[in-house]
Amino acid sequence: MEDHRPMRIGIVGLGTVGAGVVRLLETNEALITRRAGRPIVVSAVSARDRTKDRGIDISPFAWVDDMNELARRDDVDVVVELIGGADGPALSLARVALGAGKPLVTANKAMLAHHGMDLAGLAEKAGIPLKYEAAVAGGIPVIKGLREGAAANEISRVYGILNGTCNYILTTMERDGSDFGAVLEEAQRLGFAEADPTFDIDGIDAAHKLSILASLAFGTQIDFAGVDIHGIRNVTADDIREAAGLGYRIRLVGMAENDADGLFQRVRPILVPTDHPLAHVGGPLNAVVAEGNFVGSLFFQGAGAGEGPTASAVVADLIDVARDEYGDPFAMQVAHLLRQPKADSGNRVARTYLRFMVQDRPGVLAEIAAAMRDAGVSIESVIQRGAREDGSVLLVVVTHHSAESAIQTMLKSLAGSESLTSDPMVMPILN
């Protein structure tokens, strides 16, 4: 390795992940040099606040106030973007770096979900790597798993638990029987959820990641706008308990399928059978399943966020670059990525969990059952629990395999009914 010059990186963004990358490169320096075939050294850094205590010594690195200047420095071979955000400074930096012929390593799922194709085009034109293992599922090498490991397969479906905050909340609700609001507050106190948790709990973060996975799995262009997004705010302790009684656990799952109908992409809470690996993914872990026509079902699990795991993925990318082992960012030339139409979710067929909160009076079950009959939705099982303090009654219906369009027709016919005390909760059951 003595005959190889160090690969010099410039890091933009010194938050948790940026500091983690510095710490990792220091801690595992000797090993990384052996594995990468040459040293990987930090030469320059840029962040908002030079004086902030990050628990790392940044004095050996050049400090650059203007991040775009950092990307153009002669002593920066590779730019590591860790500031986040779909547009703004991150996007500008990415364009400057790739435009200057500098390989780019990023953890920025939002930017890739919105501008991944453009950026991949720039990288392709310059013949340089754009790497983003840390953008999806933290430390789990699932970008590599799809781009390379499963590359021989036509993939029919890719899905998984892509947001650790939501999984922490759902599995804590499951464990403690507590309500969403209380667990969210606790998660915020413990640092598992942001002060503004919208991106996480409303499913947007998972949707960013799903759109990237779908592109890799199917050889299609990233279509973030085509992702249907539902978060976990409406999942109740009742839902989790009733699901458990039926043999299921509730998980926020991002799922993408590609078939004759087009590209289906959705993030939503669903019921997962307890004998499915996703049912055993607890706390802030992430997991991804890919189903290929030759390999069958592949399952990857690990830490989806946090300093160490995310830094691990960033440095794995850097090692690939140092080894000169890289190629088209989205597994093929951008021109070969297909633009698929969005599939009509109404055609999707699944057994479905429906939870109604209803008035405690005669005729309510008859009304709901009639609406289901009229829509052609066939009932597999019904559970009704006695009245609550507020007088409402919990009614859970599991349907036989039904088209979502039929479920929607049924729900529309019940909309505005005085029998319902709140909006019904609808969750498909994973099959």
Next chain:
Amino acid sequence: MEDHRPMRIGIVGLGTVGAGVVRLLETNEALITRRAGRPIVVSAVSARDRTKDRGIDISPFAWVDDMNELARRDDVDVVVELIGGADGPALSLARVALGAGKPLVTANKAMLAHHGMDLAGLAEKAGIPLKYEAAVAGGIPVIKGLREGAAANEISRVYGILNGTCNYILTTMERDGSDFGAVLEEAQRLGFAEADPTFDIDGIDAAHKLSILASLAFGTQIDFAGVDIHGIRNVTADDIREAAGLGYRIRLVGMAENDADGLFQRVRPILVPTDHPLAHVGGPLNAVVAEGNFVGSLFFQGAGAGEGPTASAVVADLIDVARDEYGDPFAMQVAHLLRQPKADSGNRVARTYLRFMVQDRPGVLAEIAAAMRDAGVSIESVIQRGAREDGSVLLVVVTHHSAESAIQTMLKSLAGSESLTSDPMVMPILN
């Protein structure tokens, strides 16, 4: 892609996997061409019997009787070795191919376990790829996961379920309560076990794979001779039932650890807590866990054998070669792989399951308890079940954390005791 010449491969060995590779390349031809950036085509094949019906049409390919001649053909850019066996024809072919400057893709774990360092040296000297994703855990991209995905980490431990036949047998015993012999016979009838099952059920196949994983995980030379190997023949229906009662499942686990003590490598049945992901790996599936100092615990699961999954891994390797994305076979130059001494297993500390079959007479428990006390082995729990038809009694002891050397001392002091009606079964509990 029009401007790229096809990559032409020669396949040696047309058994299940070889035929699967041909079938996969045909079925997914268009997709593979997009992903690889150029077509991957079979130009020549070689096998023992030209006339055998394999369910594939080999007439478009040149048939070559002499496999070494195939490796030297001008129309073969890459050699795919699928004949198996540690030495003999496979090894000769590998040397001829690499010597002729031809990239080699192989599924041959036995050959790599015994000659991986030599072959990697040849590939390194020639600057060509030696790829072997299919050699470990079938379709699961775990070679790539360790070599690249987890490359930034110092890995302390890698372990997993590496033999599908054993896992099928153990999980079938678990499900049906049946004995090893009966399930093995059934597995042979169903094609899940070979007519001569020795390599699988005695742990040798898993040991081959473990030695490869250990090299990648720790940056050490492959040391197959350093693997302690125990199979599953002595696992009884009693063991599985008692383990279940204690909250565990029995799995054949290959485990490697690297620490100040040296390199520890062992294949043996162990007890896995039911809340551990390995406990949910059923049937012929494989799974691997890698523990890194930054990424934490990574878990990979999928089909560990069979035509489709193994072909998927072989073709993934071919795509890497076609994309020109490859490097040192064992993640670093062979000269940088450390030669670690074998760790003394006696220093290993674990809670341990001990199963004794003993005489139904006074004093037996006292004798065993005294032996444990004298060896300094502390008892966590004891289960004794009433006498069997043959008059023997089942006695299960779970120890507190104990050094294996103490357990061995204790067993030695009991050796030859008339109280025991058969050899005790010893299984560490995974922690």
